[in-house]
Amino acid sequence: MRTFSRRRLRLGAALAPLMAGVLLAAPAANAAGGSTTAYPFLVKVTSSSGACSGVLTAPQWVLTSSACFPDTTGAGAPAHATTAIIGRTNLSGTSGHVVDIASVLPQAGRPLVLARLAQPVTDIDPIPIATTAPQAGETLQLAGYGRTATEWVPNQPHTATVAVEAAGTTTFTATSSVGPTTCKGDSGGPAYRDAGGQRELVGLNHTSWQGGCLGETETRTGATETRVDDLHDTLVAQMTSAIVARYLGLGGASSALGAAVGDEYTVAGGMGQNYEHGAIYYSTATGAHYVQGPILTDYLELGGPAALGFPTTDENITPDGVGRYNHFNLTSGASIYWTPTTGAHEIQGAIRDKWAALGWETGLGYPTTDETATPDGVGRYNDFSLPDGASIYWSPNTPASEIQGQIRTKWLQLGGAPTIGYPTIDETATPDGIGRYNHFNHPDGASIYWSPSSGAHEIQGGIRTKWAELGWETGPGYPTTDETTPPDGVGRYNHFTNHTSIYWSPATGPHAVAGTIRDTWASLGWERSRLGYPSSDEYSIPGGRRSDFQHGYITWASVNNTTQVIYT
Secondary structure: OEEOOOEOOOOOOOOHHHHHHHHHOOOOOOOOOOOOOOOOOEEEEEEOOEEEEEEEEEOOEEEEEHHHOOOOOOOEOOOOOEEEEEOOOOOOOOOOEEEEEEEEEEOOOOOEEEEEEOOOOOOOOOOOEOOOOOOOOOEEEEEEOOOOOOOOOOOOOEEEEEEEEEEOOOEEEEEOOOOOOOOOOOOOOEEEEEEOOEEEEEEEEEEEOOOOOOOOOOOOOOEEEEEOHHHHHHHHHHHHOHHHHHHHHHOHHHOOOOOEEEEEEEEOOEEEEEEOOEEEEEEOOOEEEEEOHHHHHHHHHOOOHHHHOOEOOOOEEOOOOOOEEEEEOOOOOEEEEEEOOOEEEEEEHHHHHHHHHOOHHHOOOOEOOOOEEOOOOOOEEEEEOOOOOEEEEEEOOEEEEEEEHHHHHHHHHOOOHHHHOOEOOOOEEOOOOOOEEEEEOOOOOEEEEEEOOOEEEEEEHHHHHHHHHOOHHHOOOOEOOOOEOOOOOOOEEEEEOOOEEEEEEOOOEEEEEEHHHHHHHHHHOHHHOOOOOEOOOOEEEOOEEEEEEOOEEEEEEOOOOEEEEEEO
16 A cells, blocks of 8 residues: 655656646735635645645644655644645635644654644634544545546545545545545545534545556555544644643744653643643643743742742743743742852742842842741741842731841841841931941831941840930941940940940930040949949030939039049
């Protein structure tokens, strides 16, 4: 039995003008719409390597023989520019459509190809694929644009009535008693039945003895057809799959994704398909998008669609040209970002919103951790690649806030959220324009302030309240120490840049000591002196200033810049 795969363009000089007229006159886009042929779903497939037949099985899909694409082995664009003439009664006419074939999808284990059209054909009804196997003795119709008993290259499609002889697992045999069944050029054409007035596709033309075909001496007319009824579900799934359409649009097997691995699968209310170098995921809400490389690895490790939702973008290059990212449709928003130096890390929800508001990767840099639970189990955070270090922290009681540089270093040294609380604001410039600070949700109130001359130091509770009353950094200046326990172990204190200290004890509360009075108190031994802790802030008296202490006071005379210590 001979293969009649496709009509070759090697028919001799006498036939070349006729064949050239068929192939080269076809426009690249749709011609006049509609069709008056008796079998409008029949397709003529033509390329520079030959011609064959096919069948319209969906508005944007033609099912045909793999012999129509001899140099195409994988999913993707055909090796040669190929067009499909659909629903044309006469090839020299203008009815029906002429559409480019954009990509092909070979079928494993069968000599079949699904060919995707560049544009859908919406005014011609596709033929449905049968779900019932052909039966011995059943009458079917075969159709094609191939050679006939009288013509080498006919301009009209033709049919043959055949009887099924026997059905095998993937093929069935058929014969005609009144002439040829199929000839060269009919490969890929339909074998269909009429089921209660409804035509349905049972198989495709594959091989034939070609008895009765013009120029053939063989007398046997039998043909072998490729079954498609048992592939109904697979073919329908492929033709309706947004993942398949996206994959082919990306270039199929020649794309960065490579060849498909396994079949599509259901996941988290959507679909997924794995490839050699990535995956495509689809949901009705997001469409089909691909994820690959380290981003895919992180995505799957975190739980994939069930955890972060489906991708809403393909993997994209970041605006700075350094990294890559995918966004996902988690209700609160989620992304995974990757760079060669940071790896791939996930960021989501309020932390992601804050990072976006700060300029994405152009602000704090790229995430260097996935969103992670804080040690106290209350909040969440991501660290970022800003050279001086940066993080965004969130808790149920505080908004997502950014903390960075020396302030972040100090905060972490002091124990972070469990000790100082979560940041309640982003790092902010001080009103004097010199320093930076963050506030924290410590129950008694806490802040860390930084300036170029003082570094970063923490201040909290009653001392912070007093400092705020005195004007923050514009009053006592910036803290030069963290809040510290004094040598007597009773109170707490901070020193400040404007020659000022604020001391607190349970008996006295917080009070500021400044200037020359502070120097005198310090020379006496601070809180361990006979005076004890300050019991007032410094205040004006005639001719000078005074600070009261637990056991006396110190006065300062402006006339001679001297102090006097009085014990009580």
